[in-house]
Amino acid sequence: xxxxxxxxxxxxxxxxxxxxxxxxxxxxxxxxxxxxxxxxxxxxxxxxxxxxxxxxxxxxxxxxxxxxxxxxxxxxxxx
Amino acid sequence: xxxxxxxxxxxxxxxxxxxxxxxxxxxxxxxxxxxxxxxxxxxxxxxxxxxxxxxxxxxxxxxxxxxxxxxxxxxxxxxxxxxxxxxxxxxxxxxxxxxxxxxxxxxxxxxxxxxxxxxxxxxxxxxxxxxxxxxxxxxxxxxxxxxxxxxxxxxxxxxxxxxxxxxxxxxxxxxxxxxxxxxxxxxxxxxxxxxxxxxxxxxxxxxxxxxxxxxxxxxxxxxxxxxxxxxxxxxxxxxxxxxxxxxxxxxxxxxxxxxxxxxxxxxxxxxxxxxxxxxxxxxxxxxxxxxxxxxxxxxxxxxxxxxxxxxxxxxxxxxxxxxxxxxxxxxxxxxxxxxxxxxxxxxxxxxxxxxxxxxxxxxxxxxxxxxxxxxxxxxxxxxxxxxxxxxxxxxxxxxxxxxxxxxxxxxxxxxxxxxxxxxxxxxxxxxxxxxxxxxxxxxxxxxxxxxxxxxxxxxxxxxxxxxxxxxxxxxxxxxxxxxxxxxxxxxxxxxxxxxx
Numbered sequence: 001x002x003x004x005x006x007x008x009x010x011x012x013x014x015x016x017x018x019x020x021x022x023x024x025x026x027x028x029x030x031x032x033x034x035x036x037x038x039x040x041x042x043x044x045x046x047x048x049x050x051x052x053x054x055x056x057x058x059x060x061x062x063x064x065x066x067x068x069x070x071x072x073x074x075x076x077x078x079x
Numbered sequence: 080x081x082x083x084x085x086x087x088x089x090x091x092x093x094x095x096x097x098x099x100x101x102x103x104x105x106x107x108x109x110x111x112x113x114x115x116x117x118x119x120x121x122x123x124x125x126x127x128x129x130x131x132x133x134x135x136x137x138x139x140x141x142x143x144x145x146x147x148x149x150x151x152x153x154x155x156x157x158x159x160x161x162x163x164x165x166x167x168x169x170x171x172x173x174x175x176x177x178x179x180x181x182x183x184x185x186x187x188x189x190x191x192x193x194x195x196x197x198x199x200x201x202x203x204x205x206x207x208x209x210x211x212x213x214x215x216x217x218x219x220x221x222x223x224x225x226x227x228x229x230x231x232x233x234x235x236x237x238x239x240x241x242x243x244x245x246x247x248x249x250x251x252x253x254x255x256x257x258x259x260x261x262x263x264x265x266x267x268x269x270x271x272x273x274x275x276x277x278x279x280x281x282x283x284x285x286x287x288x289x290x291x292x293x294x295x296x297x298x299x300x301x302x303x304x305x306x307x308x309x310x311x312x313x314x315x316x317x318x319x320x321x322x323x324x325x326x327x328x329x330x331x332x333x334x335x336x337x338x339x340x341x342x343x344x345x346x347x348x349x350x351x352x353x354x355x356x357x358x359x360x361x362x363x364x365x366x367x368x369x370x371x372x373x374x375x376x377x378x379x380x381x382x383x384x385x386x387x388x389x390x391x392x393x394x395x396x397x398x399x400x401x402x403x404x405x406x407x408x409x410x411x412x413x414x415x416x417x418x419x420x421x422x423x424x425x426x427x428x429x430x431x432x433x434x435x436x437x438x439x440x441x442x443x444x445x446x447x448x449x450x451x452x453x454x455x456x457x458x459x460x461x462x463x464x465x466x467x468x469x470x471x472x473x474x475x476x477x478x479x480x481x482x483x484x485x486x487x488x489x490x491x492x493x494x495x496x497x498x499x500x501x502x503x504x505x506x507x508x509x510x511x512x513x514x515x516x517x518x519x520x521x522x523x524x525x526x527x528x529x530x531x532x533x534x535x536x537x538x539x540x541x542x543x544x545x546x547x548x549x550x551x552x553x554x555x556x557x558x559x560x561x562x563x564x565x566x567x568x569x570x571x572x573x574x575x576x577x578x579x
Contacts, residue, residue, distance in 0.1 A: 029304055032301070032304050032420075033420075038444075038445070039437075039522065042456065045456065045457065056453075056457035060210075061453050061454065061457045062264070062268055063453065064268065064301075064304070
């Protein structure tokens, strides 16, 4: 399974946990639209730290970079 | 069954709202509903006509939206400079220093404001050019830190003009502080908005007369993601604004009836009508929380049933007031073409404390999360997940919350001195600490509970528990500096006669 699929699965799990079973596109803004909240961002931060070694303290933290699958993939790619 | 029709889902209405006649009708509906949604008991008077004219212009020239928003915001600043720049406070400081408070002082404040905007522009440029050093990585910390240092130093400034100048600077930056912080945060990204667009996000016109340092709609980075890109998108966003205002009108009626019934106070026109018809108005005459606190301060007790009635009434009105006030701003922002989330969204539906905080005052929570929670979360205790979460939550809900209010209410520092202002903050410190601890516990427990799978009765119990927690917390939601902690605890114990 490639990184994009792993990430999509992870985000789908987060949404399902909140009772949101609607699909989402890679460009959908999940935070801005209110489908994911700050508390979900925490899970995502830990996921990116553990799986991809992203160090937000080093690179700076910007919630906007975690808003969609495309943005997160760009962040992983830049890491 | 829905009370408010889902206007933004009717294809014919969406199509109509894209036509010139539809745009005029939408702005007219907006103006009427905004007028009806004004809170009858508050001191806030939304300038309906001004807002309607501005959103009307924005509706017809969406291609220039960001520039027009900046222009409208600057117009608003000139028009409402008194409240936006705390001119009364500046005059008060000047009179204390024996300086004349005539037009020269107003001109000086205007010059200082221009200087602040220029200095910020320069700071943003520097931050943008140095993204990878300390200045670029911690710009908000430097911005807010500088403000706090100036606040601490202002009282020590030499008597006379220098002291007035220092307080003038503080008063001007005071309401803008967190708006500036979002602009600075945007400049750490690769493609920030130009400064001419950033200006439109500093106390933007859609706040109406609700002058608050909390940026509803956050900053430029957020707004450019939620901006309507097409005519259809704009029509849907504006219909969402109208739908929201419909809901706020209903809440306004509920608030008026509830306030009148509980406290026996009627809005002026209703009172006149009632008196002219010699009809007795039925009401409970429940004392306000403030009155009850004054009563317990004199050593009197309040019966438990009455204390609970006081608290519950106060809580309901606070929630209604926050919902109407904050979401009115959201509706105005949506009419301008930005599809932002509601500030308050079904708070009483929350099944845990963290969820309530998220639903109750979304943009204040976002401010604390953006500038306090995440900076701590991504830096400290990374190997200890629970400790990491707890530290970040306390940094936001407790420390950030206190700092926000301390920076907002600078007149107490001038009035009472630094130590007096800090010591007087004890009641709100209890509030912030209890809130922080409550959210930490809620977050740690929340991971174990899958909300969607909760049985109905468990959910009801959870919701009631959350409401009781926030009700009790309201006893300490006091940002003034004169009340003693004893006074608030005395009332608190009146709620539990068996424990007392």
